[in-house]
Amino acid sequence: MQSKIVARFQDGRLKKGISNDFMPNKDLFHLVPAGTLPGARPEDISMRDLKAVFFVKDYAGNPNYADKKEFNPAKPAAGRKIKVLFADGELLIGTTQGYQPGRPGFFVFPADPQSNIDRCYVVSSAAREVSLL
Numbered sequence: 001m002q003s004k005i006v007a008r009f010q011d012g013r014l015k016k017g018i019s020n021d022f023m024p025n026k027d028l029f030h031l032v033p034a035g036t037l038p039g040a041r042p043e044d045i046s047m048r049d050l051k052a053v054f055f056v057k058d059y060a061g062n063p064n065y066a067d068k069k070e071f072n073p074a075k076p077a078a079g080r081k082i083k084v085l086f087a088d089g090e091l092l093i094g095t096t097q098g099y100q101p102g103r104p105g106f107f108v109f110p111a112d113p114q115s116n117i118d119r120c121y122v123v124s125s126a127a128r129e130v131s132l133l
Contacts, residue, residue, distance in 0.1 A: 006054040007031060007045055010087070010126050015043070016059045024105055024121055034059050047104070051086055051126040054117050061116035068112040069093045081133035082108060084122055092120060099130065 003022060007015045017031040019042075030042035069091060071077050079095035086092070094108040105123045124130075 004034075004056050004059065005031065006056055006059070008051045008054065009049050010051045010123075011049075012088070015045070017043075019045075022053060022121075024107070047123060048125075050123045051088070052092075052123060053121040055119045055121075057116050057118060065114070065116075067093075067110060067115045067117070071111045072113075077111070079109065081111075083129075083131050083133055084108060084127050085129040086126055087128045092122070093133075094120075099132070101130075 002018045002020055005017065005019050005022065007017075009015075015031055016034040017036075018034070019029050019031050022029040027047050029045050029047075031045050032040055032042045070093070071081065077095045079097040080099065082094060082096045082099055084092040084094075092108055092110070094110045096106055096108050099106040103124060105121055108120045108122055110117050110120070122130075
């Protein structure tokens with residue numbers, strides 16, 4: 001299954017594209033950069049260099065929209081509520097079903113249903129702080 005992703009690196013770089021083989025338990029996946037011609041050679045992306053992999057609705061998003069950092073009290077959250085503070089200061093609030101300290105990474109689903117992010121794979125080594133809410 002093809003996924004639109006934004007790969008964010010720990011050094012601040014980002015790459016947008018499509019991946020057919022992202023697996024959280026693998027050290028490497030392939031990314032066909034957005035805007036390349038069909039049949040373009042995919043790039044190797046090493047998990048150890050990443051901050052997170054954002055699975056997005058579209059590449060542009062809305063630069064004027066700031067994701068809400070709170071849950072809607074009228075809607076019960078599926079999974080465990082979690083707060084991730086990345087080493088670069090970015091804050092991600094959402095839910096998870098797979099966070100365990102010591103694992104290489106875990107998925108977070110944003111608290112804001114209007115977010116451009118469908119889900120995010122957080123690379124644990126890029127997080128300064130992770131706490132369950």
